[in-house]
Amino acid sequence: xxxxxxxxxxxxxxxxxxxxxxxxxxxxxxxxxxxxxxxxxxxxxxxxxxxxxxxxxxxxxxxxxxxxxxxxxxxxxxxxxxxxxxxxxxxxxxxxxxxxxxxxxxxxxxxxxxxxxxxxxxxxxxxxxxxxxxxxxxxxxxxxxxxxxxxxxxxxxxxxxxxxxxxxxxxxxxxxxxxxxxxxxxxxxxxxxxxxxxxxxxxxxxxxxxxxxxxxxxxxxxxxxxxxxxxxxxxxxxxxxxxxxxxxxxxxxxxxxxxxxxxxxxxxxxxxxxxxxxxxxxxxxxxxxxxxxxxxxxxxxxxxxxxxxxxxxxxxxxxxxxxxxxxxxxxxxxxxxxxxxxxxxxxxxxxxxxxxxxxxxxxxxxxxxxxxxxxxxxxxxxxxxxxxxxxxxxxxxxxxxxxxxxxxxxxxxxxxxxxxxxxxxxxxxxxxxxxxxxxxxxxxxxxxxxxxxxxxxxxxxxxxxxxxxxxxxxxxxxxxxxxxxxxxxxxxxxxxxxxxxxxxxxxxxxxxxxxxx
Amino acid sequence: xxxxxxxxxxxxxxxxxxxxxxxxxxxxxxxxxxxxxxxxxxxxxxxxxxxxxxxxxxxxxxxxxxxxxxxxx
Numbered sequence: 001x002x003x004x005x006x007x008x009x010x011x012x013x014x015x016x017x018x019x020x021x022x023x024x025x026x027x028x029x030x031x032x033x034x035x036x037x038x039x040x041x042x043x044x045x046x047x048x049x050x051x052x053x054x055x056x057x058x059x060x061x062x063x064x065x066x067x068x069x070x071x072x073x074x075x076x077x078x079x080x081x082x083x084x085x086x087x088x089x090x091x092x093x094x095x096x097x098x099x100x101x102x103x104x105x106x107x108x109x110x111x112x113x114x115x116x117x118x119x120x121x122x123x124x125x126x127x128x129x130x131x132x133x134x135x136x137x138x139x140x141x142x143x144x145x146x147x148x149x150x151x152x153x154x155x156x157x158x159x160x161x162x163x164x165x166x167x168x169x170x171x172x173x174x175x176x177x178x179x180x181x182x183x184x185x186x187x188x189x190x191x192x193x194x195x196x197x198x199x200x201x202x203x204x205x206x207x208x209x210x211x212x213x214x215x216x217x218x219x220x221x222x223x224x225x226x227x228x229x230x231x232x233x234x235x236x237x238x239x240x241x242x243x244x245x246x247x248x249x250x251x252x253x254x255x256x257x258x259x260x261x262x263x264x265x266x267x268x269x270x271x272x273x274x275x276x277x278x279x280x281x282x283x284x285x286x287x288x289x290x291x292x293x294x295x296x297x298x299x300x301x302x303x304x305x306x307x308x309x310x311x312x313x314x315x316x317x318x319x320x321x322x323x324x325x326x327x328x329x330x331x332x333x334x335x336x337x338x339x340x341x342x343x344x345x346x347x348x349x350x351x352x353x354x355x356x357x358x359x360x361x362x363x364x365x366x367x368x369x370x371x372x373x374x375x376x377x378x379x380x381x382x383x384x385x386x387x388x389x390x391x392x393x394x395x396x397x398x399x400x401x402x403x404x405x406x407x408x409x410x411x412x413x414x415x416x417x418x419x420x421x422x423x424x425x426x427x428x429x430x431x432x433x434x435x436x437x438x439x440x441x442x443x444x445x446x447x448x449x450x451x452x453x454x455x456x457x458x459x460x461x462x463x464x465x466x467x468x469x470x471x472x473x474x475x476x477x478x479x480x481x482x483x484x485x486x487x488x489x490x491x492x493x494x495x496x497x498x499x500x501x502x503x504x505x506x507x508x509x510x511x512x513x514x515x516x517x
Numbered sequence: 518x519x520x521x522x523x524x525x526x527x528x529x530x531x532x533x534x535x536x537x538x539x540x541x542x543x544x545x546x547x548x549x550x551x552x553x554x555x556x557x558x559x560x561x562x563x564x565x566x567x568x569x570x571x572x573x574x575x576x577x578x579x580x581x582x583x584x585x586x587x588x589x590x
Contacts, residue, residue, distance in 0.1 A: 279555075280555060280556055328556065329559070331526060331527060331558055332554055332556025332557070334527070334554055336527075364555060364556050365554060369581070370528070370580075371528060371581035371582075
């Protein structure tokens with residue numbers, strides 16, 4: 001065989017991997033309404049930038065064995081998004097249901113290790129059913145287990161991890177999602193969960209369909225394992241590209257500043273009247289976020305999960321930031337266990353990648369009562385202040401309205417978390433507990449003994465309210481300034497420009513932090 | 518026709534009923550306001566439908582998970 005023939009053989013083998021040579025597999029994937037692994041990679045990356053690793057890998061054939069499995073069911077390599085390098089892996093559902101075989105595992109681990117070694121974001125395009133049963137039911141093979149989960153765990157916080165769930169994703173892919181910083185599901189196409197319906201039925205007798213067990217509505221809603229649910233695969237791929245635009249390639253790189261044509265001094269008139277006169281009423285804090293951030297720069301994460309705590313990526317003067325805000329339209333903005341965890345994970349994520357944090361506070365407190373205790377809020381609530389205390393990025397707090405009790409501290413109000421700037425709007429009211437509640441507890445006898453108890457109670461309430469306002473808070477130097485709501489954007493940007501190199505820190509010399517959960 | 522049970526997501530009291538039996542409601546429309554921790558907590562329709570039953574009265578204290586009303590969808 002001449003050198004030319006050998007090269008031609010390599011090119012034939014390479015061509016055999018492409019969709020054009022795998023008509024039947026392509027048709028099967030189409031029949032399920034899905035793109036192929038290679039189409040997804042093409043849709044994710046800048047055109048022509050994909051460089052495959054391990055394309056010639058095949059499953060080990062034992063005896064008669066299964067037919068050859070192209071690339072052993074996972075396409076891996078590197079490429080570029082908006083000119084910036086990323087690592088990518090795409091499970092191929094047309095190969096043994098996207099199941100993870102031995103060589104495929106080695107390739108997947110290699111992709112994660114490549115992301116770690118080169119300091120590149122990793123995008124995982126997941127479409128598979130977990131472990132390949134033929135490989136798994138033999139202790140000689142399975143006793144090795146797999147270093148994949150450990151490797152992903154070690155990658156988390158070093159390089160941004162994105163998981164797009166583009167098909168069945170029960171078992172192992174769900175675990176990958178658990179480590180990921182962005183998890184996107186496609187409605188009607190994606191599922192996630194500890195095990196699929198067939199295994200659940202066999203093991204426990206519980207009969208559930210895929211959607212009820214782990215569909216997008218559930219996982220991006222009540223469960224909150226997914227950040228966003230979208231309608232099409234193309235939207236999911238576009239979201240991954242957009243998300244990575246807020247982030248550095250790794251934890252040692254600086255976040256990317258984007259050009260900004262939205263003036264830093266822009267006044268947002270609508271913010272002057274955003275907080276309702278009636279302090280029982282909710283208002284949409286996302287309007288505050290939209291007014292403060294660079295136009296069109298807001299990407300809300302987990303909008304359908306724990307909506308009482310809004311978490312959003314945004315840009316201010318072109319700088320990527322993370323914004324945390326209490327949403328009074330949902331459960332009054334009270335922090336329950338789901339909201340505490342959502343906020344805490346977001347703080348850790350922003351801190352890992354150097355994004356300053358902006359906290360917009362309107363919190364009536366943590367949830368109280370039997371439901372709170374049942375949800376183990378005592379421990380789970382501690383995760384929020386824990387993450388603030390360990391974060392090293394600049395942070396700015398703005399009390400829009402209520403700053404009550406422990407919730408105020410957990411949102412980094414006042415001096416609690418060494419905010420680089422602690423602001424309040426004139427509508428702020430800051431105190432340790434509900435004013436009415438404190439009167440009813442501390443002044444109960446006095447009110448009962450009064451000639452007109454209702455009037456006396458009201459007078460006491462008004463008296464306390466007069467001592468909980470924004471100016472009073474600034475008098476004690478609990479805040480830096482009371483600001484005009486219209487200038488919030490300008491005031492935050494001014495601080496961020498000055499805090500570019502600010503690093504919080506100064507922890508005692510402990511070996512490691514111990515999270516409350 | 519499916520019957521959708523709308524339960525209270527938190528403990529509080531019923532501040533204001535915004536619908537009556539027989540009303541057609543859109544998905545996301547406010548059905549009633551709870552009052553808890555001195556905040557109005559709107560309870561929204563999880564789907565569009567017709568109000569089939571209202572199981573609480575204004576001023577009544579409700580527990581987390583308690584049935585508030587039933588929608589026929």
